[in-house]
Amino acid sequence: MTEGNFVDYVKIYVSSGKGGKGSSHLHREKFIEKGGPDGGDGGRGGHVYLKGNKSLWTLFHLKFIKHIRGGHGGDGGSSRSTGHDGEDKYIEVPLGTVVRDQETGEILFEITEHDEVRIIAKGGKGGLGNWNFRSSTNQTPRYAQPGMPVEEVDVILELKVLADVGLVGFPNAGKSTLLSVMTSAKPKIADYPFTTLKPNLGIVAYREFQSFVMADIPGIIEGAAEGKGLGHYFLRHIERNSILLFLVPADAADIKKEYEILLDELRRYNPEMLDKDRILVISKCDMLDAELQAELEKQMKKEFKGVKYHFISSVAQQGLQELKDLLWKMLNT
Numbered sequence: 001m002t003e004g005n006f007v008d009y010v011k012i013y014v015s016s017g018k019g020g021k022g023s024s025h026l027h028r029e030k031f032i033e034k035g036g037p038d039g040g041d042g043g044r045g046g047h048v049y050l051k052g053n054k055s056l057w058t059l060f061h062l063k064f065i066k067h068i069r070g071g072h073g074g075d076g077g078s079s080r081s082t083g084h085d086g087e088d089k090y091i092e093v094p095l096g097t098v099v100r101d102q103e104t105g106e107i108l109f110e111i112t113e114h115d116e117v118r119i120i121a122k123g124g125k126g127g128l129g130n131w132n133f134r135s136s137t138n139q140t141p142r143y144a145q146p147g148m149p150v151e152e153v154d155v156i157l158e159l160k161v162l163a164d165v166g167l168v169g170f171p172n173a174g175k176s177t178l179l180s181v182m183t184s185a186k187p188k189i190a191d192y193p194f195t196t197l198k199p200n201l202g203i204v205a206y207r208e209f210q211s212f213v214m215a216d217i218p219g220i221i222e223g224a225a226e227g228k229g230l231g232h233y234f235l236r237h238i239e240r241n242s243i244l245l246f247l248v249p250a251d252a253a254d255i256k257k258e259y260e261i262l263l264d265e266l267r268r269y270n271p272e273m274l275d276k277d278r279i280l281v282i283s284k285c286d287m288l289d290a291e292l293q294a295e296l297e298k299q300m301k302k303e304f305k306g307v308k309y310h311f312i313s314s315v316a317q318q319g320l321q322e323l324k325d326l327l328w329k330m331l332n333t
Contacts, residue, residue, distance in 0.1 A: 006199065007060040008159035008237070011102060013067045017045030017086030019124035019147025020073035022132075026140060027078070037130040037140060040077050042147045045123030046070025046086030054114040056094035057201060059159055070121065073147055076129040086123055096162040096240055102154035112162070120155060124148030158236065161199050163215035164331055166241030168262055171218075173247045174283040176200065177314040179216040182324070199237050206328055215241060235269045243330055244278040250285050250296065250311075256303050277330050279308040281323065286313035 020042025027035025048070050068091060074083030099108045099120065109118050127145030134141055167175040183202025200216040217237050238244065244266075248258045259280055266273045282300075285293060293311065300309055310326060312319035 006058050007063045008058065008161075008199070010059050010062045010065075010157050012062065012065065012091075012155055012157065014048050014121045014153050014155055015067070015069045016048055016121035016123040016151045017070035017072040018150045019043070019045050019126040020075040020083035020086075021146045022127035022129035022144030023076035023078065024130045024142050024144040025078040026130075026142070034140070037134050037142075038078055038080050039129030039131055039144050040079070040081040040083065041129050041132070042076045042126030042145075043073035043083035043085040044126045045073045045147070045150060046088045047119055047123045048089045048121040049091065050097070050099060050111055050118050050120055051090045051092050052095050052097075052111040052114050052116040053092040054095055056092060058094060059097070059157055062091070062093075062157065070123050070150075073123065073126050075147075076126070076144070080129065080131050083126060085126075088123075090117075091120075093157060094159060094162075096160045098158045098160060100156040100158065102156050108155070121151040121153055124150055160240045161201065161215050161237040162213075162240045163201060164212040164241065165204075165214045165243045165245050165327055166238045167214065167216050167245050167247055168238060168266070169247035170258060170262070173249055174314055175216045175247050178247065178281075178283065178312070179214060181314045181317065182320060183214060204324060204327075206324055210328075212328065212331055214245075235266075238266065238273060239270060242277065243327060244273070244276050245327070246278060246280045247283050248280065249283050250288055255282065255300075259304075279310060279326065279330065280304065282309065282311045284313060284315075285311045285318060286316040 022042050023039030025037070025039040027038040029035060048068055068089055070089050071087030073086045076083050093111055095112055095114065097111045099110070100106065101108055108120075111118065125148040127147045130141045130144045133143065167178065169175050179200055179202050182204050199218070202214050202216070203211050204214050205211050215237060246259055246262055248255050252258050263274065282296070288296065297311070308326070310319060310323055312323055314320070
């Protein structure tokens, strides 16, 4: 999937169908001059639904669709015939889609399961025909109900990526490179900050034909929780990851300080994210000789008590299988 095809935010106007009106018809036949009421009911308007589809990864298919409307219900007819129901519309979305009211910002619901169906706009109820209003004191009612009007709502669809492992780190920490060597994904890689502007997903092939999903999130900078850099635009994608993989390069000026800044940004955005399993991965270790790495490991043991950590080099393919084993074990315990 190219970066331009990853769409995680769309605005759509949704309108259900209106209900058909009831009929006020009076029965007429050759030898029956004044028959009773036989007006049928109107059909209901079409509903608009959202449906989860695990095969979709993005909202790109909705990027150029600004209006979605359900079909209108048919009017009732003579001989108590009911009008047809309006056509229901289904909007298929990837798992992890959040639906917000555009005006209030309120979250209406979330789609998290395949084939999960939720209604956005209910079709108007069909009006009753005059057949329903007959009585002993009013044997020929000449009125019927109109159909109920449409239900309209402006919604925002936001995608929060559903991935097993989310990569967290500063710009140029090596997240895209790690994703490219661990999976078949081909993210944009360059030596300048914010090369990744949209999340990238890749499937990590594991032993015995098993797999898990890894997401590369645009780099965090200090102040991201307040919207600096790409801010809230991407932080929401980390909320759905089972494991957070913090990536800090071996040539960082202060590994502990970088790690603590990343943790603090997540805490300020959503404190619940610190309850997730996490692992600290030191990247670009091909720049270290054996002596320097041994010294760094000794320092890590002292400064990161209780924190899982691992050394890798994406370019030199060092420590990657061990990292897969570690992640798989964390995912399955």
